[in-house]
Amino acid sequence: MTFKIKILPDFVVNKIAAGEVVERPVSVVKELIENSVDADSNKIDIHIRGGGKNEIIVVDNGLGILEDDLLLSVRRHATSKILNENLTNISTLGFRGEALSSISSVSDFFLSTNSNNNSLGFEINLTAGKLKSNKPINKVRGTTIKVKNLFFNIPARLKFLKSDNYEALLIKRIVQKFSLSFLDIEFNLFIDDKKTFQSPAIKEKSxxxxxxxxxxxxxxxxxxxxxxxxxxxxxxxxxxxxxxxxxxxxxxxxxxxxxxxxxxxxxxxxxxxxxxxxxxxxxxxxxxxxxxxxxxxxxxxxxxxxxxxxxxxxxxxxxxxxxxxxxxxxxxxxxNHLASSINSKKAINQFIFNEEAQEKIFLKEKKIKSSQFESKYSDHKKNYDAHVNSQYPLGFAKTQLHDTYIISENKKGIVITDQHAAHERIVYEKLKKDYYGNEIKRQILLIPAIIELDNLVVKNIEKTIKIAHQYGVKIEIFGNNSIIVREIPVILGNCNIKEFVLDLIDELVETSNIDSLEEKINKVCSSMACHGSIRAGRNMEVDEMNDLLRRMEDTPFSGQCNHGRPTYVELKLNDIEKLFGRK
Ligand SMILES: Nc1ncnc2c1ncn2[C@@H]1O[C@H](COP(=O)(O)OP(=O)(O)O)[C@@H](O)[C@H]1O
Ligand SMILES: [Mg+2]
Incomplete structure (x- = not known):
């Protein structure tokens, strides 16, 4: 059986288009704000109820719509925004002429506007795309659009929406985004009558x-x-x-x-x-x-x-x-070595919420007169300024704690460094830099390391050996069941050679499927760096610690290890003083 082809009536076309343009309340808010921005408004107020499902109102103080254009504005593909045929050079946010027709076809829709400086405006009301009223009203310049009962005529769409709170959250986020992008426009968002976000207009600043x-x-x-x-x-x-x-x-x-x-x-x-x-x-x-x-x-x-x-x-x-x-x-x-302040703050909070310690601090403090404090403090400060060179942001190592953390003093306070994480970053950056510069320094092993392997692995290892060579590791096949390691990069120092080489081989095999050369190199260097780094739990001399701190200052990205964890936290003197109730 065949059916005759017919053109869909307008109200059906609009409803279909609406499905594409307005997915949920936030899409309505976005389209309406875009129109207000395009109309040169400098203040846009948004009110929503029930996550925007019950009501969305957008009020602007822009150019308004001419009386003659009022009914056109809700027609599909009707736009006042200047375009050329190729849809190039679009300078407005809107250009498709679809939003108002779509929104008004799936809601109870009120548009009031005034494009003059008098108080005579006009209002139209459409329900599910059908015109219900068109009348003059009192209205200041600008446009107000009210969208009630969104999707009341598409129950399937309504069901797919989430809770009021969630829909409201999406709306808040989009308003915030607009406020970041249009710095000269004032935005106010009211959720169920409560002002939830505001960004006043900022004038005369860069x-x-x-x-x-x-x-x-x-x-x-x-x-x-x-x-x-x-x-x-x-x-x-x-x-x-x-x-x-x-x-x-x-x-x-x-x-x-x-x-x-x-x-x-x-x-x-x-x-x-x-x-x-x-x-x-x-x-x-x-x-x-x-x-x-x-x-x-x-x-x-x-x-x-x-x-x-x-x-x-x-x-x-x-x-x-x-x-x-x-x-x-x-x-x-x-x-460089900037670690997130949030980590230091977290650390401070740890101290602060250690109530027992805090009690003790305050009890002791009460016993000592504040004048004593002052003089001691200023003595200390003089010494401190003399000793600490402000050139070194990570300061001078004082001691190592738990064979894992370096404690140093800088101009602003104290720094606690995770020795393994920090060193790993340094080695990683150095390996990468040397790899790209083709200048990884190698050291010949006095006693070459022999490593036994499955003979199937040895048979297939030729290519891997070649690549390993680029990373400064010289391996030769040694009989059917073993390889011999003759050289490794200097920077890896006295790592466990066997563990290192086995890991490297694994890594090279694993990364052979990665297309991006850069990613490959990063991964291999990262795995190598892990082996060459000072382990947590190793005792270090002060000179060695200072050397590490100086190298961190010279290494890009040394504020975090290869996995994005911080390598050090800084406690500012100011914060320490707060902890002791001095400020
Ligand atoms: N807030 C507003 N202020 C002034 N004019 C508006 C406003 N909202 C809509 N209009 C007018 O209605 C027309 C249709 O709007 P819309 O359907 O969003 O399409 P588009 O923005 O793609 O042109 C716009 O081109 C504009 O002329
Ligand atoms: Mg638009």
């Missing part, structure tokens, strides 16, 4: 300053303490923003904020580029914090990829990718 202020609002002070500014340019792209240092990391990508020409982009390919940039500093299951803006000519990027416009295609993804990766690495290098 972009950098504004971004810092907004980021503090959105991410909190702590995040800023653990970020550095970035600004890098290539022929086609400008990237700028804030980079979280690796030790300040998270279990999901919610703290990655990425904008392309001010548009919020959540594109998997971008997240993966960022992860590549941080790969050396974070384990695969951790994510950094990042606020990154990419600016480029609009002809470099296609935003017409996804109905919700949160994916983009770059004409030259490769060059953007290398700019992002190189800039992130280069800038993280500047943080």
């Amino acid at each position: 972009w950098d300053e504004k971004l810092l202020l907004r980021s503090t609002k959105v991410l909190g002070e702590e995040c800023l303490d653990n970020s550095i500014k970035i600004s890098e340019k290539s022929e086609k792209f400008l990237i700028r923003g804030l980079l979280g240092i690796p030790t300040f990391n998270f279990s999901n990508s919610n703290n990655i904020f990425f904008f392309v020409n001010n548009r919020i982009v959540s594109d998997k390919s971008i997240t993966s580029i960022i992860r590549v940039a941080y790969r050396d500093f974070l384990t695969h299951d951790r994510f950094p914090q990042l606020v990154l803006f990419v600016d480029c000519s609009s002809s470099e990027v296609d935003i017409n990829v996804h109905p919700m416009k949160h994916e983009v295609r770059f004409r030259d993804l490769q060059s953007l990718k290398s700019l992002i990766i190189n800039s992130i690495k280069k800038n993280l290098e500047k943080t």
